[in-house]
Amino acid sequence: MQAKEEEMGEIDRPNMRNYGRQLFICNHGDCAPAEEAERLNRLVLERNRQQQLNKLRNPHRIKCTLADCLGVCQGGPILVVYPDGIWYHGVDEEAMERIYREHLIGGRPVEAFIFHRQFPAGQEPAYAPDMRGDDPLTPIPWAPLETEAESEEEEEVDGRVEETAAELRRMAARRGRKKKGLVIVNTGEGKGKTTAALGVMTRAWGRRMKIGVIQFLKNENARFGEILAAERMGDIEWISSGDGWTWTSDDMDETVARARHAWSVCQERIVSSEYDLLILDEFTYLLHYGWVDGNEALAWLEANKPRMLHLVITGRYAPRNLIDFADLVTEMREVKHPFAGQGIRAQAGIEY
Numbered sequence: 123m124q125a126k127e128e129e130m131g132e133i134d135r136p137n138m139r140n141y142g143r144q145l146f147i148c149n150h151g152d153c154a155p156a157e158e159a160e161r162l163n164r165l166v167l168e169r170n171r172q173q174q175l176n177k178l179r180n181p182h183r184i185k186c187t188l189a190d191c192l193g194v195c196q197g198g199p200i201l202v203v204y205p206d207g208i209w210y211h212g213v214d215e216e217a218m219e220r221i222y223r224e225h226l227i228g229g230r231p232v233e234a235f236i237f238h239r240q241f242p243a244g245q246e247p248a249y250a251p252d253m254r255g256d257d258p259l260t261p262i263p264w265a266p267l268e269t270e271a272e273s274e275e276e277e278e279v280d281g282r283v284e285e286t287a288a289e290l291r292r293m294a295a296r297r298g299r300k301k302k303g304l305v306i307v308n309t310g311e312g313k314g315k316t317t318a319a320l321g322v323m324t325r326a327w328g329r330r331m332k333i334g335v336i337q338f339l340k341n342e343n344a345r346f347g348e349i350l351a352a353e354r355m356g357d358i359e360w361i362s363s364g365d366g367w368t369w370t371s372d373d374m375d376e377t378v379a380r381a382r383h384a385w386s387v388c389q390e391r392i393v394s395s396e397y398d399l400l401i402l403d404e405f406t407y408l409l410h411y412g413w414v415d416g417n418e419a420l421a422w423l424e425a426n427k428p429r430m431l432h433l434v435i436t437g438r439y440a441p442r443n444l445i446d447f448a449d450l451v452t453e454m455r456e457v458k459h460p461f462a463g464q465g466i467r468a469q470a471g472i473e474y
């Protein structure tokens with residue numbers, strides 16, 4: 123063997139720079155939406171830059187990698203810290219800030235998010251990783267590095283870190299091709315169009331997605347149960363721009379003007395890229411009555427809707443071009459109604 127090495131001459135050995143910790147964040151998409159992992163990755167890169175923990179010369183530097191499925195597949199985003207063997211679950215941005223500050227720099231894992239702390243030792247479910255991360259950790263003896271003499275090389279390193287991050291984002295996007303923000307339409311004469319949309323809202327809220335609800339026709343002063351619920355849930359932006367229903371409106375010009383204004387507000391929200399889910403409640407009426415040109419609106423959506431933004435559109439009379447444009451269309455059909463059949467009026471908490 124030695125003879126063979128001598129024969130081959132000097133071997134060009136790989137030269138790896140030391141680093142302190144490496145994070146792996148699952149972006150497979152089943153434990154949590156892949157975009158959440160991407161957001162966390164960006165947050166860590168940003169904190170690394172601020173703390174100069176991205177510098178190749180810094181032996182304490184922190185690497186962050188978007189990994190495929192880490193085998194937990196629920197309660198994500200899932201994050202593992204190497205070499206500590208600490209598995210975190212439910213890592214939102216606030217949790218990530220704490221993990222960065224308390225664990226990665228301070229050496230104190232954030233108990234509240236440690237996956238294994240949910241189960242006594244030996245009673246973990248079958249999918250739980252073997253490592254419990256119970257061993258004491260060494261905090262980073264951290265002090266910002268001197269940068270001036272190193273600035274040229276460091277800039278280059280920053281560039282490489284950026285390139286790597288960009289490549290990871292591209293890889294995530296390629297992997298995520300199977301996923302896209304859906305356009306969902308709930309239409310038809312029956313009840314339940316808005317209710318079904320609010321079911322999606324609740325689900326998305328549970329996944330910590332950023333949600334906006336724009337009500338095009340309902341009165342802006344209304345206090346429907348769903349508005350009260352959204353207020354209590356928090357983190358849901360609720361915009362009502364209507365002056366009432368079209369068939370009760372005293373002033374159609376005002377109804378139309380308000381609805382058009384709501385569409386322009388909606389367009390702003392869509393291009394802001396700040397949302398994971400937007401619900402456009404009663405939007406179909408704007409297209410049906412021609413208050414907004416349907417072809418123009420759909421062409422605008424085609425050109426401007428962020429790829430991963432989910433839109434739920436409700437209302438009767440969904441026009442053909444909207445149905446063609448949507449990914450999922452459900453038509454509500456009335457089979458029986460308490461008022462029509464028995465004269466029972468709408469009741470708070472059930473119908474509104």
Ligand code: FES
Nearest residue numbers: 148153191192195
């Ligand atoms: S999908 Fe995230 S851990 Fe499996």
